[in-house]
Amino acid sequence: MQFIFFGTIAIIAGLYLISKKLLFYGDGRVVPSRGSGSLLIVIGLLLIAASGIRIVEAGNVGVQKLFGKVNLNKPLNEGIHLINPLTVVVPMSIRTEAYTMSSMQDEGQIRGDDSIKVLTSDGLTVTLDVTVWFKVDPQKAPEIYQKLGEDYIGKIVRPTVRTALRDAGVKHTSSAIYSAEKREVFVADVEAEIKPSFENYGIIQEKTLLRNVTLPDMVATAIEKKLKADQEQQEMDYVLQK
Template identity: 45%
Template sequence: MFLIILGMLIISVGFFMAKGNSPLARFKGIVRIVGLVVIFLGAVTSMLKVIDAGDVGVKTLYGKVDENVLHSGLNIVNPLVEVTTFDIRTQNYTMSAVHNEGNKDGDDAIRVLSADGLEVVIDLSVLFKVKPTSAPNILGTIGTDYVDKIVRPITRTAIRDNAVSYDAVALYSLKREEFQQKIYQTIAASFAKRGLDLEQLLVRNVTLPPSVKAAIESKINAEQEAQKMTFVLQKEKQEAERKRVEAQGIADYQKILSTGLSDKQLQYEAIKAQKEIALSSNTKIILLGSNKNPVILGGMN
C-alpha cells in the first residue's frame, strides 16, 4: 500500500512539472513512468502475503471478515484487504503469587473462599491454543486480545465458583486432583464456545492460611510420633519375646542336666574343663582327684 501511495505522489509531481516552465518539464514522461512502475510494484507486493509457521491469517475488507483463513506460507490476496495473524501454537497463561513468575507482574494468584470460609491462594497455569478455523470468528466477536477478554476471566471465575464446594484442607490434599479435573471440564467447555482449545490445566500450588497450615503440620508431626512409638513398642515386644525364649531354653537345659547326666558324664565334663585350663597360657593351680585325695598342679607360662 505504501508503494501505491508513493507512485501516485510521483505521478502527481509529473503533472506539476508538465504545467510549469521548468527545465525539468521535459522529464515529465519519465517521472510518470516511474510513478506507474512504483504503483505496479506496490500492487504486486500488496497481493503477496507471507504467513509465518504456527500462524494463520484472517482477511478483512472494509470491516468485513473473511471466513477463509490464510495458512503458513506465501499467499496471494486482494491488495485492498487487511490481514491479521493469529498464533495457533500452544500458549501458556500463568497466574502466580510469585513476582515475575506469571504473565502479570506482582502477585497475580487467585484468592478463593473455601466451603469452611477460609481464604485459599491458588497458583494456576493454563495451556491452550486457538482453533485455526475459529480465528475469523474470534477476530469478529472478541478481537486479538482474547487472552485478557476470555482466558483470564473465565479461568479465574471457574476457580472461584468450584472452590466453594471444598474445604480448605481438601483443596490442599485429598480433593486436589478432583478439583483440578472439575475446573478443567468447566473451562474447556467455555473455551470451546469461543474458539479456543484447552490442552491442560495445572494447579501449581495451593496455599492455606498460616493457622491452618500450622495445624496440619502439628497433626502430621503427632502422627509421625505415634508411628515411631508403635515401632518402638513392637521392637520391645519382640525383644521381650526373644528373652523369654532364651530363658525357657536355659531352663530346659538345666532341667536336662539335673535329671539326665550320670556321674561318669559329669566326671568327663570336669576333665575336659581341666584340660582347657591346663593348656591356657595364664598362671594356674589345678586340683585333680576327689576331695579325699586331691592332686595339686601349679605353674606359670
C-alpha cells in the same frame, strides 16, 4: 498500499505514452512510445500483483479483513499467499500459550500479587497460584478476532479461569485442595468449569497447573500435623501386619 499507488501511476503513465504514439527528444529524435508504454504497464501490473503477496509466519494464521469486514471463512495458514491487494491480514498465534496468576513478583503477566483467593466448602480462604495452558482453534481465529479483537486473553481467558477456580473451590474443603493426593480432583473440576466457556469462543484448553496453595498459617500447621499423623499411623499398621 505503496505498491498499489506506484503500480497505478505506472499503468496510467504507460497508457498515456501508448496514446501519444511518439516521443520527441530534445536532440530532435522521434521514437515510438508504444514499447516504453507497454513496459510501464507491465511494471505497474507487477507492482500491484506484488502488493497482494502476504506471508504468514510459522505458528500463526492470518485473519483477512477487507474495508473493516472480517472474512469468517478459512484463515490463511503459514506460508506465502497471493490475495486481494486491498485485504489486510492480521496474524494470530495458534501456539500453546501459558497464562500465570501468581503471588510472586514479576512471575505472571501482571506485576505484583495476582494470586486468586478462593473460599472453600469449610468456610476458609485459600490463596492459589495457577498457570493455564491454552491455544486458539485455528479455524475459529477469524470469529475470535471479530468478537474479541486481539486481547482475547484479557477478555476471556483471565476472567474465566478466576471464576472457575472460585466456583470449584466451594465444592472442596481446604485440606482437599492443599493435599497433593486429592488436589487432582479439584483441578479436574476447575478444568470442567473452564472448558465450555473456552470452547464457546474458539479457545482450546490444554492443561491447568495448580502451582501453589497457601492456607492460613494455623490451618496449614494443623493439616500438616494431621497428614503426618496419618502417615505415621499407616506405617505403624504396615509394621503390625508384618
